[in-house]
Amino acid sequence: MKELIDHIGNYEDFILDMDGVIYNGENPVEGAKETIERLCYMNKNVKFLTNFPESRRTVKNRLKRVVKLEASEEDIMTAAYATALYMKNAGGSCFVMGQEDLKDEIRKSGMTVYDANIITEDNILKHKPDWVVVSLCDKNYYEQANVAGQILKSRDFDSSHYIATSKGWGWTREHGVTPGIGCTIAFLKEFSGKEPAVIGKPSNYLTDLAFKNWNINPNKSLIVGDKWSDIQTANEYGAFGIKVETGKQDFFSGIKKLDNKSRPNLVLKSIKGLFDKNEIIYSEKS
Numbered sequence: 001m002k003e004l005i006d007h008i009g010n011y012e013d014f015i016l017d018m019d020g021v022i023y024n025g026e027n028p029v030e031g032a033k034e035t036i037e038r039l040c041y042m043n044k045n046v047k048f049l050t051n052f053p054e055s056r057r058t059v060k061n062r063l064k065r066v067v068k069l070e071a072s073e074e075d076i077m078t079a080a081y082a083t084a085l086y087m088k089n090a091g092g093s094c095f096v097m098g099q100e101d102l103k104d105e106i107r108k109s110g111m112t113v114y115d116a117n118i119i120t121e122d123n124i125l126k127h128k129p130d131w132v133v134v135s136l137c138d139k140n141y142y143e144q145a146n147v148a149g150q151i152l153k154s155r156d157f158d159s160s161h162y163i164a165t166s167k168g169w170g171w172t173r174e175h176g177v178t179p180g181i182g183c184t185i186a187f188l189k190e191f192s193g194k195e196p197a198v199i200g201k202p203s204n205y206l207t208d209l210a211f212k213n214w215n216i217n218p219n220k221s222l223i224v225g226d227k228w229s230d231i232q233t234a235n236e237y238g239a240f241g242i243k244v245e246t247g248k249q250d251f252f253s254g255i256k257k258l259d260n261k262s263r264p265n266l267v268l269k270s271i272k273g274l275f276d277k278n279e280i281i282y283s284e285k286s
């Protein structure tokens with residue numbers, strides 16, 4: 001689809017996933033900064049949409065630190081921010097199995113936040129949190145999962161108050177992929193029988209919120225991501241879906257099991273391919 005590059009002017013909104021597209025952890029993707037700057041120069045709406053459970057401020061600071069790009073918090077949507085908004089008017093209290101940044105974001109929504117430092121196996125009945133949120137968590141995993149499981153299993157917990165920030169099976173870290181939130185969801189389901197509402201891609205809540213906040217017209221928008229969940233989101237909303245190969249999921253090793261929902265319109269070596277035809281490695285018309 002060489003026409004895409006020639007007619008990039010037809011698209012108004014460029015919705016970019018972050019990890020695997022713009023940077024990998026603390027390493028910038030080559031050419032990402034220049035590509036984004038060129039889009040901005042063309043007066044395109046460049047937006048950042050990530051499942052990562054961090055605050056918008058943390059993500060903004062990472063963009064500045066790693067890629068040397070300035071962005072407004074208004075142009076960033078994260079699963080942490082969306083999770084806090086999901087519970088915003090509910091009030092009450094919440095047990096969070098996750099990182100400090102997520103807890104801070106939920107606190108800002110006015111909710112009392114508990115973690116495994118406060119709630120332990122022997123005082124669960126004393127606190128009785130109204131909500132349980134599960135997310136990426138790298139410390140004291142068993143203690144946190146145990147408390148989450150006990151709360152979920154208790155008879156008076158309302159299962160509609162159980163949330164996961166996303167549901168990917170893997171968490172890409174500096175030294176490889178470790179078990180992700182999807183594994184925690186399976187672990188807790190086995191124990192409590194409960195399943196969460198999921199906020200992040202490919203579920204709709206995060207994307208609905210982002211599209212509404214940003215006033216996106218899906219037919220004029222383009223979603224760039226490194227994972228199948230990004231492409232599923234593009235297809236579901238009718239946006240043009242572009243997969244880049246700078247993340248951890250390889251297009252050609254996954255192509256045999258692709259259903260229509262996961263089929264990208266275009267695959268690029270990297271985001272640079274928005275302006276460089278030599279970066280195209282697959283297009284739906286080829």
Ligand SMILES: [Mg+2]
Nearest residue numbers: 017019020226
């Ligand atoms: Mg990604």
